Amino acid sequence: MCHASFQGEIFPALSREQERGRKAEALVDEAEASCFFHLQNRAVQACGTCGRFVCALCALELPSGVVCPDCFSHDGAVAQVAPVLEKSRRIWSSVAAWLLGLSFLLFWPLTIATAPVACGLAVYGMRQPGSLTGRGWWRNVAVLIVGLIFIAAWVWGIATSTVGAWLE
Ligand SMILES: [Zn+2]
Numbered sequence: 001m002c003h004a005s006f007q008g009e010i011f012p013a014l015s016r017e018q019e020r021g022r023k024a025e026a027l028v029d030e031a032e033a034s035c036f037f038h039l040q041n042r043a044v045q046a047c048g049t050c051g052r053f054v055c056a057l058c059a060l061e062l063p064s065g066v067v068c069p070d071c072f073s074h075d076g077a078v079a080q081v082a083p084v085l086e087k088s089r090r091i092w093s094s095v096a097a098w099l100l101g102l103s104f105l106l107f108w109p110l111t112i113a114t115a116p117v118a119c120g121l122a123v124y125g126m127r128q129p130g131s132l133t134g135r136g137w138w139r140n141v142a143v144l145i146v147g148l149i150f151i152a153a154w155v156w157g158i159a160t161s162t163v164g165a166w167l168e
């Protein structure tokens with residue numbers, strides 16, 4: 001009705017034929033290179049990190065290039081080879097809880113500033129993808145509630161002292 005044009009795209013994987021995993025070819029000729037991990041398999045690629053020859057079974061094709069299983073499982077190499085593989089995430093509820101807790105214990109008047117920040121972090125944390133280890137979403141809610149209690153206490157404290165001063 002508004003004459004706006006739009007474009008629709010059909011998900012291409014729906015019509016694509018299902019791909020089968022590749023089979024490694026057996027080594028037939030002595031002159032050919034074999035896989036570092038499977039001596040009887042023919043090497044088809046070289047690892048982009050360590051340079052070992054790998055068979056079709058072992059060659060892991062990542063967006064950043066081919067790696068062998070050893071380099072894939074090695075911590076440092078994964079960070080370099082595959083930045084797309086996410087290994088950690090910041091737990092915002094923990095950051096918010098520490099901020100609020102420490103400021104309260106060290107110097108409680110600081111909470112007038114840190115409570116709203118902690119609430120903000122908790123709300124931000126709710127919008128982020130969850131923890132990789134499955135620590136719950138409820139932690140953000142818990143921090144948010146504690147932060148709101150602090151804010152309510154501050155509002156109440158300031159309001160009563162203002163009314164008290166006004167009455168005198
Ligand atoms: Zn490698």
Ligand SMILES: [Zn+2]
Nearest residue numbers: 035038055058
């Ligand atoms: Zn192999």
